[in-house]
Amino acid sequence: MNAAEEVARRRDGDDPGHRDLFHIPPATGGDHPEVAYFAGNSLGLPPRAAAAELAADLADWARLGVEGHLEAGRAWLPYHELLTGPVSRLVGARPSEAVVMNSLTVNLHLLMASFYRPAGARTRILIEDAAFPSDSYAVRSQARWHGLDPDAAVLRLRPRPGEDVLRTADVCAVLAAEGPTVALVLLGGVNYLTGELMDIPAITAAGQAAGAVVGWDLAHAAGNVPLALHDWNVDFAAWCSYKYLNSGPGGLAGAFVHERHLGDPALPRLEGWWSTAAATRFEMAPVSRPPATVEAWQVSNPPIFAMGPVRTSLELFDKVGMTALRARSERLTGYLAELLDEVVAARPLHVITPRDPARRGCQLSVRVSGGSAGALTRRLREEYGVIADAREPDVVRLAPVPLYSTYHDCWRAADALARAVAP
Structure with a gap:
């Protein structure tokens, strides 16, 4: 040695x-x-710990069948609520603002269905030029969905010549100059390619001052760096859990919506079985009655065996801090x-x-x-x-x-x- x-x-x-x-x-x-x-x-x-925890959930299925929804050791019907506290603490959210559901790009699309509302001259989406490809695909498809040319609607941020990473001042300068045309800012909290940690609060404030909605892809930030999404006034965010959160390949993702947007009847959403209030879900009514929480953005009931490893990992983050x-x-x-x-x-x-x-x-x-x-x-x-x-x-x-x-x-x-x- x-x-x-x-x-x-x-x-x-x-x-x-x-x-x-x-x-x-x-x-x-x-x-x-x-x-x-x-x-x-x-x-x-x-x-x-994940294998034993998952085995316990599987055993409940074998022992109880459908009754596991209410009688399992960790009852399936409210299972996702076990993750609400730890994931909220992880990203600096209030419990009403954060939920574990779906996969990252699905969550981004559900959130953009609400928050990307191009109108008049304000139609553009601002992203990094070195954004992860799925983010580029997602925002371009959103532009097309609204009948826009994605080459014109997507504004890509590039570092200065000869530099590898973006400067916060340059991002803010673009927002000041192009703000009247920008409907949505969607950036990576930590850039997947360069590892650069963006100044989330400063850029969020600059985007909102320019009149845009500001969302963040936190795939490389959640579990990597401290976050304070509520205090930073972020409009919305989404993240995966299979990177730094160690939930396994294709593990469930998370979503955040700031409380000032919750319960707003004017904000459109795509809805499904899990978007309605839990207390009245089994009345089987034809019209959704969504809660005034981020759970209104849930569409489907959660996959229990995918939630278990997320819960196990989040407990580690709670313990270590x-x-x-x-x-x-x-x-x-x-x-x-x-x-x-x-x-x-x-x-x-x-x-x-x-x-x-x-x-x-x-x-x-x-x-x-x-x-x-x-x-x-x-x-x-x-x-x-x-x-x-x-x-x-x-x-x-x-x-x-x-x-x-x-x-x-x-x-x-x-x-x-x-x-x-x-x-």
Whole structure:
């Protein structure tokens, strides 16, 4: 063990995290029994408690059949309410404002059906040019749904020439200049490609001052950075739970609507079985009576076996707390940044994530000049047991997740990059 590796091991002794609560995949390459896992920004690892919790829900189905709706250990009919408190605390919402339901893009469409109301000159949707593709597809399809040309209706924000990330001042300047034409702002709270943490309160205020509705895709922010959606006056938001929230592949998503919009009869919504008030649901009336909460945006009854892993994970976040996780995230990501400084200095690599910890989550994105990100991540996995995430053509994403990543993982990733990429 060399001196640098010894430093990483000592740091783990002083700042151990919660790795023991998770299953870590075995390594198929390299000299270590487990992988160094840096793809939690794509799919989080499974909490050890999830299997037993899911087995208990399955056992209730086998034991009770349909009666499980009311008699299961965690009764199915109000099951989603078990998640309301923890998910509200996670995103800084009031309990009436947050709900777990559906998948991310479905939730974005349900929310945009209410909040994207193009009229007159105000028809445009503002997004990042480097938005996750599904967000681009979603907003373009919304424009088409309203009979608009998506090439004209979607306004894309680009960094300054020669820069990799957006500046808050530039976003606000675009809103000031183009505000009368912008109906909706929909940005990623943490950009999936660069790892940049956007200034959510400042941009929300600027968008609303320009007359637009402001929504946020928090897929890479929920469970990664502290959020205060109610206090920041965000109009609406949605997020998935299978990345930093560790709910499993395709896990259920979340949605937020600020309380000032709740119960507004003038706000249109798409409705279904679960959109009506729970107290009168089984009266089977033909007209919905939606509650004055975000649950009015629910459409279908929740899938119980998909909710269990979300509940299990949210309990971990409640126990550990986002303040403690964010502090460890800054220490862990900062350590990886220091290691990468040495690696990239002599190689055709460039870290495109902001250096300021306040402007990033637990992700560092490395651009590979003249190389293939996919080929490099395959080599990292097969030869060194390091799992990173490729975004073709040239970006490798490394996410040291504070719940289960270690300083030794960070050392392994930097060492593997140094070995795999020639100076």
